[in-house]
Amino acid sequence: MSLPFDLECRPRRLRRTAGLRRMVSETSLCAANLMYPLFVCHGKNVREPVSSMPGVFHLSVENIVQEAEKAYARGVPSVLLFGLPKSKDAKASEATSKNGIVQQAVRALKKNLPELVVATDVCVCAYTDHGHCGILKGDDVDNDPSAALLGRMAASHAEAGADIVAPSAMMDGQVAAIRDALDGKGFKNTVIMGYSAKYASAFYGPFREAAHSAPGKGDRKAYQMNPANAREALIETSLDIQEGADIIMVKPALAYLDVISMMRRNFEQPLAAYNVSGEYSMVKAAARNGWADERAVALEMLTAMRRAGADIIITYWATDAAKWLVE
Ligand code: PBG
DSSP: OOOOOOOOOOOGGGGGGGHHHHHHOOOOOOOOGGEEEEEEEEESSSEEEETSSOOOOHHHEHHHHHHHOOOOOOOOEEEEEEEOOOBBBBTOGGGGGGTTTTHHHHHHHHHTTSSSEEEEEEEEEBBBOOOOSSSEEEEEOHHHHHHHHHHHHHHHHHHTSSEEEEEEEOOOTTTHHHHEEEEHOOOOOOOEEOOOOOOOGGGHHHHHHTTTTOOOOSTTTTOOOOOTTSHHHHHHHHHHHHTSSSSSSSSSSSSHHHHHHOOOOOOOOEEEEEEEEEHHHHHHHHHHSSSHHHHHHHHHHHHHHHHHSSEEEEEEEHHHHHHTOOO
């Protein structure tokens, strides 16, 4: 039976063929948007699977170079390094050491792939014996000495050749402390990507196994943001920008698309979204059970993050997605 009236507008016309759909697509997703997180460890020829994150490995330096080469060849312009130190202590000694594992990996990457953009995570939770993101005083993370320590850590990454340092510890004033430490050592051109709105999220669960960075006791709620808050993200981000952040970030991404969209409307800086471990591993788990099509779900999630307003997406799918996007 036909309609009793003439339809003036038929939106389905523009969805009829793949060509039409592609022509009117409002959002693009390509390899250039992606940043690939990698976990570097000591040793030779290590490629140890992270059980909570299928497809993610602890890689020793020569394997990090190989993994980055693969990503770069597929058009992924950047990597984000996390380190697994040899030993942990109260002062996070390896974090600032010239021969720390991240510093070694940065030097190897810049030597073998000079065009690759190398970013480093700047936080001490994987380096402290208590697993908190700064120096403890009693049960509390002591803000100002922790920010100063992050400054020294960032400067040592810059000295190794890092293009971008990315503070994720959520200490007040950490971006200013880092800019100061970088400039003081002559690294005026090192970019700071602030984890500006980083929430105290249960979606980081699988990562803590990957980075061996779970806090021994307590949680991170006294420094990371409350998931209930959106306006506070504007305060945190304004501070990061005043302190000198070149790139801003929302983390996690999937449950925070409203925050990404709000940040896009309020700030002009390049905006990154961190598609975190829990967002990745839950799709992997569902796919293994035959409950989800990993590729379709992943590309839909990444496209949604771009639609919300992210310029850069940090994702464990970077290399796979870059391949899927051209298949
Ligand atoms: C370090 C850090 C974390 C992540 C990135 N940097 C963990 C945390 O804050 O507990 C999470 C990344 C992920 O879940 O993929 N502070």
